[in-house]
Amino acid sequence: MSFRPLALGLTGIVALFGLIQLVPYGRQHANPPAGASPAWDSPRTLELARRACFDCHSNETKWPWYASIAPISWRIQRHVDEGRAKLNLTAFDAASRKMTHAAGEASEEVTKGEMPLSDYLLMHAEARLTATEKQELARGLDATFAAFGEGRGGAAGGAADSVRAGSGERGEAGESEEEERREHGEHGH
Numbered sequence: 001m002s003f004r005p006l007a008l009g010l011t012g013i014v015a016l017f018g019l020i021q022l023v024p025y026g027r028q029h030a031n032p033p034a035g036a037s038p039a040w041d042s043p044r045t046l047e048l049a050r051r052a053c054f055d056c057h058s059n060e061t062k063w064p065w066y067a068s069i070a071p072i073s074w075r076i077q078r079h080v081d082e083g084r085a086k087l088n089l090t091a092f093d094a095a096s097r098k099m100t101h102a103a104g105e106a107s108e109e110v111t112k113g114e115m116p117l118s119d120y121l122l123m124h125a126e127a128r129l130t131a132t133e134k135q136e137l138a139r140g141l142d143a144t145f146a147a148f149g150e151g152r153g154g155a156a157g158g159a160a161d162s163v164r165a166g167s168g169e170r171g172e173a174g175e176s177e178e179e180e181r182r183e184h185g186e187h188g189h
């Protein structure tokens with residue numbers, strides 16, 4: 001029996017782990033300044049959203065220590081970048097169709113259990129909402145974003161939802177799903 005292959009393999013893994021720490025992506029955790037807030041319907045809605053959504057959907061992200069360690073840092077950075085781009089609850093852009101569309105869907109994401117992302121919930125007990133809290137948040141989001149809700153958010157609404165219904169698991173596919181939706185919804189194929 002020789003342990004050399006094993007030792008070499010482990011050394012390789014350790015070296016690789018060390019090397020990927022040098023990649024700059026995912027380590028700049030300065031939060032951009034806040035912009036416009038949505039017109040929250042109640043302090044309670046804001047409180048629940050802050051607990052469950054703000055780490056990815058605001059400029060008030062609380063970065064955990066492991067958010068500086070590759071490769072986890074890359075995944076977290078991407079989630080925050082994408083989350084903020086879709087729906088930023090401390091820099092809300094009512095002129096962005098993409099953002100108002102997401103705002104209109106926010107309550108649905110909560111009731112369907114698609115948001116917050118499940119791997120995030122593993123590490124964030126405070127973001128796990130009870131059934132009652134989910135209802136409260138969903139109702140609050142509906143009230144806050146009433147102007148952008150289903151049927152009021154523009155012509156893309158219906159078609160977009162039917163595309164989405166068949167698309168199954170979210171996560172890595174999120175971006176292409178969005179592409180697809182844009183095509184189907186806005187250009188009417």
Ligand code: HEC
Nearest residue numbers: 052053056079082083102105106109115116117120170174
């Ligand atoms: C761990 C990070 C994270 C948390 C926490 C989180 N989200 Fe998200 N959210 C994302 C990412 C990443 C996307 C974009 C990819 C996708 O749609 O899956 C997204 C997309 C969305 C969208 C747009 C969906 C679409 O299909 O365009 C809505 C609406 C949304 N989130 C609402 C919420 C709400 C409400 C909460 C709190 C209850 C929440 N999110 C918590 C990361 C997060």
